[in-house]
Amino acid sequence: QLADLNTLVSLSKRRGFVFQSSEIYGGLGSCWDYGPLGSLMKLNVKRAWWNAMTRRPDIVGLDAAILMHPTVWKASGHVDGFSDPLVDCKDCKTRFRADNTDSYINEKKCPNCGSKNLSEERNFNLMFKTHMGPLEDSASVVYLRPETAQGHFVNFQNCQQASRYKIPFGIAAIGKSFRNEITPGNFIFRTREFEQMEMQYFVKPGTDEQYFNEWKETRMKFYLKYGLKKENIRYKDHDKLAHYARAAVDVEFKFPMGFSELEGIHNRSDFDLTQHSKFSGKNLEYFDEANKEKYIPYVIETAVGCDRLFLAFMCDAYREEVTTDEAGKEDVRVVMGLHPEIAPYKVAVLPLSKKEELTSIADKLRDQLAEDMDVTYDETASIGKRYRRQDEIGTPFCVTVDFETINDQAVTVRHRDTMVQERIPMSQLNGYIAGKLKN
Numbered sequence: 001q002l003a004d005l006n007t008l009v010s011l012s013k014r015r016g017f018v019f020q021s022s023e024i025y026g027g028l029g030s031c032w033d034y035g036p037l038g039s040l041m042k043l044n045v046k047r048a049w050w051n052a053m054t055r056r057p058d059i060v061g062l063d064a065a066i067l068m069h070p071t072v073w074k075a076s077g078h079v080d081g082f083s084d085p086l087v088d089c090k091d092c093k094t095r096f097r098a099d100n101t102d103s104y105i106n107e108k109k110c111p112n113c114g115s116k117n118l119s120e121e122r123n124f125n126l127m128f129k130t131h132m133g134p135l136e137d138s139a140s141v142v143y144l145r146p147e148t149a150q151g152h153f154v155n156f157q158n159c160q161q162a163s164r165y166k167i168p169f170g171i172a173a174i175g176k177s178f179r180n181e182i183t184p185g186n187f188i189f190r191t192r193e194f195e196q197m198e199m200q201y202f203v204k205p206g207t208d209e210q211y212f213n214e215w216k217e218t219r220m221k222f223y224l225k226y227g228l229k230k231e232n233i234r235y236k237d238h239d240k241l242a243h244y245a246r247a248a249v250d251v252e253f254k255f256p257m258g259f260s261e262l263e264g265i266h267n268r269s270d271f272d273l274t275q276h277s278k279f280s281g282k283n284l285e286y287f288d289e290a291n292k293e294k295y296i297p298y299v300i301e302t303a304v305g306c307d308r309l310f311l312a313f314m315c316d317a318y319r320e321e322v323t324t325d326e327a328g329k330e331d332v333r334v335v336m337g338l339h340p341e342i343a344p345y346k347v348a349v350l351p352l353s354k355k356e357e358l359t360s361i362a363d364k365l366r367d368q369l370a371e372d373m374d375v376t377y378d379e380t381a382s383i384g385k386r387y388r389r390q391d392e393i394g395t396p397f398c399v400t401v402d403f404e405t406i407n408d409q410a411v412t413v414r415h416r417d418t419m420v421q422e423r424i425p426m427s428q429l430n431g432y433i434a435g436k437l438k439n
């Protein structure tokens with residue numbers, strides 16, 4: 001991989017993918033804002049995942065509230081168990097996680113200054129707490145959800161009855177989650193506010209292993225389809241399983257700092273629905289009409305961070321090509337080779353000159369394309385420079401309106417990756433590009 005994190009952070013800021021939150025106030029730690037291009041691209045990432053999930057005959061969508069009844073988090077185990085062990089260095093005041101800091105695990109040393117003058121480990125709950133209503137007392141405590149999955153579990157019966165789907169079926173959702181991480185960082189890889197894309201697949205006990213394996217494969221195919229490179233993505237089995245889990249695997253991606261978790265795929269057994277039955281007093285058993293039997297379904301979960309996937313796509317898309325012009329001068333072409341469905345803009349309209357006779361056609365063409373896709377327009381600087389600007393943000397097609405266009409009502413379409421150019425009639429352009437995006 002070519003892209004280091006600094007390259008991506010600075011390109012993101014310069015071109016409007018990602019900005020630091022509250023930058024004019026000096027920024028807020030580990031919070032990021034998605035800019036004009038980033039917000040478009042993030043929607044595309046979510047749409048790709050959402051369509052892959054909900055355009056199947058066996059998965060329904062859900063958009064649950066971030067705030068939930070506080071007992072949900074008791075039932076799920078988060079109030080008592082969702083914590084990381086934290087250690088403070090008494091010399092340099094660094095605070096770090098005990099369970100993933102190598103210098104501490106191996107030598108009981110501070111990762112920052114090497115001191116051994118450290119505090120005891122203490123458990124730190126990662127949930128953000130706030131209060132509902134005007135009274136800030138213990139009865140009004142609510143949490144910002146640390147995962148979206150609990151919305152799926154508490155709506156299991158609602159979704160099943162409303163859709164009349166039979167098991168096996170799934171519930172998919174995209175939404176913000178919050179974790180008061182001790183050591184966030186690596187740009188948008190680990191933040192305290194992030195977006196998750198989770199799907200819970202409810203199955204009959206005994207069929208869980210089969211569906212766990214199917215989902216492992218399905219999710220890998222998704223990543224390869226959208227452009228992650230085979231050599232940069234792998235499965236990693238968990239060494240230790242959570243007490244309720246029957247199987248767990250991470251899909252790891254080779255980020256600039258090394259292979260790290262992108263997605264978790266878990267066989268959660270009947271733990272979640274059993275817990276919610278117990279705590280709510282509602283019977284969450286499923287009645288299988290065909291076999292006249294009742295059971296609490298098992299759950300296969302796939303959970304990926306949208307922000308992490310956004311970063312993974314950027315890492316694998318970024319490339320620098322050395323080109324030589326006719327005079328023998330070397331130049332570097334930066335290309336964000338994003339999958340066309342993920343790229344912020346599908347097409348850029350570039351009039352060859354700022355003369356009204358061309359810009360009036362280009363304006364109309366922009367509007368025509370915008371009916372079907374995200375399009376950008378640029379009339380400043382040389383055409384070569386404008387192509388480069390689009391390459392750097394991943395626009396798959398550039399369309400040049402030139403003086404010929406006035407006579408032949410056609411434009412030159414230039415392909416990002418091959419730089420091949422074709423002449424296409426304007427009346428056919430929407431269909432032509434839409435067709436290419438699908439390939």
Ligand code: ATP
Pocket residue numbers: 147179181188189190191192193194195196261262263264303304305306307308
């Ligand atoms: P990690 O070990 O990296 O903390 P996790 O195993 O706690 O992650 P899960 O609870 O399985 O994560 O969450 C599912 C997915 O949500 C993760 O694979 C990751 O893509 C994303 N995610 C989790 N925590 C964060 C975070 N703080 N910032 C960004 N994305 C996150």
